[in-house]
Amino acid sequence: MLAGLAALVLCTALSLALGTRPIPLGTVLDALSGRITGGDADVVTGLRVPRTVIGLAVGAALGVAGAVAQGVTRNALAAPTTLGINAGASLAVVVAIFTLKLSQPVEYVWFALAGAAGAAVLAYSMARRSGDLDPVRLALGGTVLTAVLTAWTSAVMLASRRTLDEARFWLAGSIGGRSLDVLYPVLPLLLLGLVLALLVSPALNALALGDETAQSLGVPVARIRVLGGLAVILLAGAAVAVAGPIAFIGLAAPHLLRPFLGNDHRWLVPGCMIGGPVLLLAADVLGRLVVRPSEIEVGIVTAFLGAPLLAVLARKVAR
Known part of the structure; x- marks a missing residue:
């Protein structure tokens, strides 16, 4: 965890200093403290600080969403991308742009959350088998759902040149060119998602043993799945609303941290933050x-x- 915090400080410093116009770290600190103004200071405070803050928030949301999704579903390949959550949010935003003529990312928030929730519920219902959750069916269903929703998103964009122009930059997934005004509306939802993820993290260890074993240990499986699913929806939906559908952060973060933190979700979930x-x-x-x-x-x-x-990962899981 300490090594991770050191890496986070380093990446934050690099995000503030590097870019098309490299700026020395000393100048960055002077700009943040207000000792200098204009020129490099405007680049740091006006462009790179919002970009870095949004990156911190979105990265934490996606990393934790991936860890909780993998714990709730008992599927090592589960993530907002592979479960169709990102695709559902993207389709909802594109449809909203097409029908309501939206033009600002801050207007996408509730549509992205609704699309993420709908896709998550649909993927979960497809994976139910004899009252239990089948991890294999979940992975296959999420893959199919992602393909279908992505195709529908492309169809809506091709039907309207204006929708294509408005949505294509957002759909690429970016934290640049956005002000903190985009983050503020989803910040309470993001914080709520993080709190829920931390609350259910001890119970996710029991879910890894199977539903029957978890129930015999006194874990309310259905309630934990609902709360964990709600955390994933809030985190992934908020992240997609702010930055667009960014892939693989939620999938990669838990797997890269497990060799260092183990499989205990009480450490893994905070580690993914x-x-x-x-x-x-x-x-x-x-x-x-x-x-x-x-x-x-x-x-x-x-x-x-x-x-x-x-x-x-797919090859590893297959073995």
Whole structure:
């Protein structure tokens, strides 16, 4: 955990200092303290501070959502992306842009949450088998649901040039070019999701033993699944509403932390609050540097790096 905090401080500093216009850390500190104004100070306080704060919040939300989703479903491949939650939020936002003529990310919030909730409920209902949750059916159902919802999203965007123009930047997944005004409306929901995740984390250890064993240990399985699912919906929906559908952070963070923190969710969930932002900020900084003076959106970077990880995890789970 201490090493993770050190990595988080480093990534935060790099996010404030690096980009199309590199700024020395000393200048960054002077800008944050108000000792200098104009020029580099405006870049730091006006652009990079909001970008970094949003990265911290979104990364924590996605990392914790992935850990809770994997614990609730007993599926190592569960994440907001693989369960169709991101795709559901994306479809809801695109439909809202098409029908209601929305134009600002701050207006997308409730539609993204509604879409995330609908997709999560649908994926869960598809995975029910004889009253129990089948992890294999959940993974397959989530994959199919993601493909279907993504196809519908593309169809709506192709039907309207305005919708395409409004949604394509958001759908790429980015924490740049956004003010903190986008984060404020979802911040209470994000905090509520984190609190719920911490509350259910001890019970997730019992769920790993199976529903019958967990019930025999006195764990209210149905209630824990509802609370855990609600935490995932709030966290993933809030993250998608702010930054768009960013893939693989929720899948990667828990798996990368388990060799260091073990499988105890009482450590893993708080650890993902640190590991998620580290991964997201590192990917964002990488996207700023590889094609300077242009940038690659962080959602594209995480998808490019996460696809091999998903293949490795799928092979591991199959073995």
